[in-house]
Amino acid sequence: MKAVIVSDSHGLTDELAQIVMRHRHEVNLFIHCGDSELPAEADAIAPFAVVRGNCDWTAAFPDERIEEADGVRLFVTHGHLYGVKTSLLRLYYRAKEAGANIVCFGHSHLAGAEQIDDVLFINPGSIALPRGRKEKTYAVLEMDRGRTFIQFCDIGGRPIPGLEKTFSI
Numbered sequence: 001m002k003a004v005i006v007s008d009s010h011g012l013t014d015e016l017a018q019i020v021m022r023h024r025h026e027v028n029l030f031i032h033c034g035d036s037e038l039p040a041e042a043d044a045i046a047p048f049a050v051v052r053g054n055c056d057w058t059a060a061f062p063d064e065r066i067e068e069a070d071g072v073r074l075f076v077t078h079g080h081l082y083g084v085k086t087s088l089l090r091l092y093y094r095a096k097e098a099g100a101n102i103v104c105f106g107h108s109h110l111a112g113a114e115q116i117d118d119v120l121f122i123n124p125g126s127i128a129l130p131r132g133r134k135e136k137t138y139a140v141l142e143m144d145r146g147r148t149f150i151q152f153c154d155i156g157g158r159p160i161p162g163l164e165k166t167f168s169i
Helices: 014-023 089-098
Strands: 002-006 029-032 064-069 072-077 102-104 111-116 119-124 137-144 147-154 165-167
Touching: 002 014, 002 119, 014 029, 029 064, 029 072, 072 089, 089 102, 089 119, 111 137, 111 165, 119 137, 119 147
Parallel strands: 002 029, 072 102, 102 119
Antiparallel strands: 002 137, 064 072, 111 119, 137 147, 147 165
């Protein structure tokens, strides 16, 4: 299973389209963790499983969603409803409640991945307004035979050295 995860694009459309074009033949799933600031009918957001962020005013996007691919259960939310800027605890409990192996979220604009017990948390950062680094980032998740690899890429699709991580999930 392979997925591209983006968040916090804040109105960008060309960049979303470029990411889809770049990865369309190699991934099973495109995920947008909210704050697209786009209408639900926008072409740029159509390929993505989308959730609503605190800057999304349309009710067309759900606050959270479950995606399943190759036996992996992903819980997707923006993160603002779970206080992710201070702790992942509430999000962890919600993931356990949902039976999720992986949580995809945004809101903080900080790229990173970490595992707590048997739950993997992925924040792709922001392709519009990154925090904590200069690169505008998104994540590529790849799972194969018990190995989970996260590669963070800049907006041009180049892997960011030192940000890649491997987990056993």
